[in-house]
Amino acid sequence: MDLQQVTSLDVSELEPPQPMQLITAALQKLAIGEVVSVKHRRIPFPLFDMLAGRFDYFCDEITSSHYQIYFWQLKDSKAKALAEHLSLNSRSKDQRDLEKLDLEKLALKKLGNHKSSSEHDK
Incomplete structure (x- = not known):
């Protein structure tokens, strides 16, 4: 995969x-073999309609306020x-990040429960 073929926008x-x-x-600058990767906070339906017939796209919902297009x-x-390769990698990386966050929350919750039961024992 050649990352020079990817233009990233946030x-x-x-x-x-x-x-x-x-x-x-x-x-407008996109050449054959190139992809534009966009981080957006919503699904840009008007843009999709405007580009129909000239461009194609994947839209991945990462969270309710993060879409990777x-x-x-x-x-x-x-x-x-x-684009398919980028989409799969993006989803798996974000999934790993969410799993890590869930594990951190669980650890903090257990730590909080441990503290409160220790305080209860006093």
Whole structure:
């Protein structure tokens, strides 16, 4: 996988219409075999409608306020394969991060329960 074929954008903190403007500008420069990877806080349905017939995409919901979207030129099988690879890696990394967070919460909860039972024994 060649990361030079991936343009990454984080528009999750931007207000409309900036996300759409940045994404469409990046897509105008997109060559065959390249992917635009976008971190967004919502699903940009109007953008999907606007790009229909020219670009294709995957949209992964990582959390309720984090969507990872991968765009490539329509019928570009090389870029689609790259986007699929990125999507699988993104989901598995985020899943690992969530599992780690769950384990940390569980450890803190057990520590809290242990403290309260120790205090109870006094």
